[in-house]
Amino acid sequence: MPLVTEPTIYNADEANVIDQFLKTGYIIFPVEDLNSLAKIRSNLYENAVKALELDSPPPESDFFDNAQKFILPEYLNEIRLGLIDKLNKNPDNAALFYSLAKNHLGWIVGNEMAIQRSYNLGIQLPKDSSSILPLHSDVWSGNSPYEVVLWTSFVDCHKTKSMYLLPLKENQKIISNFQKYSSMTAEEIFSEVEDKVVWLEVPYGHVVIFWHGLLHGNRINEEEKSRWTVNLRFKGLLTPYHAKELGEYFMPLTIRPITRIGYQYKKPKI
Amino acid sequence: MNKNWRGYIFSREIGKQVVPQRVQNLVIRTCAERHGLTYLLSATEYYMDDCYMMLKSVLDELGQIEGIIFYSTHQLPSDTNERMKIYDKVLNSKKGLRFALEDLALFDEKDVKLIEDLKFCNELSAQAIDLDSYQESLN
Numbered sequence: 339m340p341l342v343t344e345p346t347i348y349n350a351d352e353a354n355v356i357d358q359f360l361k362t363g364y365i366i367f368p369v370e371d372l373n374s375l376a377k378i379r380s381n382l383y384e385n386a387v388k389a390l391e392l393d394s395p396p397p398e399s400d401f402f403d404n405a406q407k408f409i410l411p412e413y414l415n416e417i418r419l420g421l422i423d424k425l426n427k428n429p430d431n432a433a434l435f436y437s438l439a440k441n442h443l444g445w446i447v448g449n450e451m452a453i454q455r456s457y458n459l460g461i462q463l464p465k466d467s468s469s470i471l472p473l474h475s476d477v478w479s480g481n482s483p484y485e486v487v488l489w490t491s492f493v494d495c496h497k498t499k500s501m502y503l504l505p506l507k508e509n510q511k512i513i514s515n516f517q518k519y520s521s522m523t524a525e526e527i528f529s530e531v532e533d534k535v536v537w538l539e540v541p542y543g544h545v546v547i548f549w550h551g552l553l554h555g556n557r558i559n560e561e562e563k564s565r566w567t568v569n570l571r572f573k574g575l576l577t578p579y580h581a582k583e584l585g586e587y588f589m590p591l592t593i594r595p596i597t598r599i600g601y602q603y604k605k606p607k608i
Numbered sequence: 609m610n611k612n613w614r615g616y617i618f619s620r621e622i623g624k625q626v627v628p629q630r631v632q633n634l635v636i637r638t639c640a641e642r643h644g645l646t647y648l649l650s651a652t653e654y655y656m657d658d659c660y661m662m663l664k665s666v667l668d669e670l671g672q673i674e675g676i677i678f679y680s681t682h683q684l685p686s687d688t689n690e691r692m693k694i695y696d697k698v699l700n701s702k703k704g705l706r707f708a709l710e711d712l713a714l715f716d717e718k719d720v721k722l723i724e725d726l727k728f729c730n731e732l733s734a735q736a737i738d739l740d741s742y743q744e745s746l747n
Contacts, residue, residue: 452729575729575733576729576732576733576736577733577736578733578734578736579730579733583623583730584726584729584730584733585680585681585707585709585710585712585726585730586680586709586710589726590722590725590726590729593725593729597732601728601732
């Protein structure tokens with residue numbers, strides 16, 4: 339049964355997205371601007387080819403899936419950090435990433451938003467154990483619960499080449515019964531919930547928005563090809579912040595004029 | 609070119625947190641290194657609320673230095689007019705401010721707008737009730 343029952347307020351697309359997000363805590367959908375995704379991926383390709391000093395680089399369409407042929411695991415983190423630096427220094431990227439999901443972010447988060455300042459690039463080579471992200475909730479480690487992650491993939495993601503998460507209803511069971519899990523390791527909790535987690539199927543050209551309070555993570559990529567993803571957080575500009583602050587971790591992305599006018603308003607004095 | 613930048617730290621709370629002065633100085637020093645600046649020993653603001661005596665002294669020193677590295681934007685005065693006076697003085701002297709924690713800089717009017725956006729958004733969001741307080745209010 340739909341959770342959103344106000345069709346006069348939300349249009350059908352918006353109501354569907356809100357309904358699904360309230361039920362599961364995540365949504366997968368085609369990007370709203372494919373050209374922006376292509377531009378981000380091309381920049382990433384050019385920077386990666388340069389960083390790897392490849393004499394005869396493969397075409398962009400082959401590069402990302404086959405990165406394990408060009409990147410030795412011992413240099414992976416150095417390459418990754420160099421590419422993150424390039425992503426962070428490109429002033430166009432905030433607008434490009436935002437355009438991938440502008441409507442969906444508006445429906446889920448709001449239209450006055452803050453955006454994370456740093457882009458988290460993940461590269462999971464097949465069989466590489468150095469890039470495992472154990473099961474975790476970002477809200478347990480300093481992010482506020484008023485944030486979502488935009489998860490952008492530059493390849494087709496499925497099974498262990500992708501990430502997993504625990505949908506909202508199952509997640510709430512863990513939170514409400516937390517004492518039972520509080521002495522367990524992340525691996526032990528994963529074993530408890532393994533049969534309930536969802537491995538995200540995300541073809542290239544699609545993105546994910548998920549609430550980072552959901553337990554999530556990845557395992558060793560047991561598939562044959564490499565995964566390349568960027569995760570980036572968005573939140574309501576004026577919603578509470580926790581240890582990740584506005585200015586230091588987030589920057590204003592959209593401030594509407596009436597917020598500026600309202601803030602600057604001075605009560606007349608008699 | 610003069611690359612001397614004076615550090616500026618607090619001996620009172622910064623954004624509702626007490627940050628050890630050693631930590632404030634470490635963050636400022638790292639910022640100076642990252643941008644190739646010469647870091648001059650930090651001026652330490654007095655602990656009394658809304659006191660900016662040391663900052664005023666450093667602003668008077670702008671003729672001899674390139675700018676001031678604050679630990680954070682949270683150290684700027686809460687009074688908008690006071691902040692504007694500081695920005696005017698710095699920009700009229702063709703000098704700059706840096707904020708080490710946020711890795712932000714202020715060199716022109718565009719930067720002033722961004723810093724002011726941060727100040728007012730921080731102020732407004734701090735007034736939004738946080739989850740813990742909300743849940744406590746229900747009990």
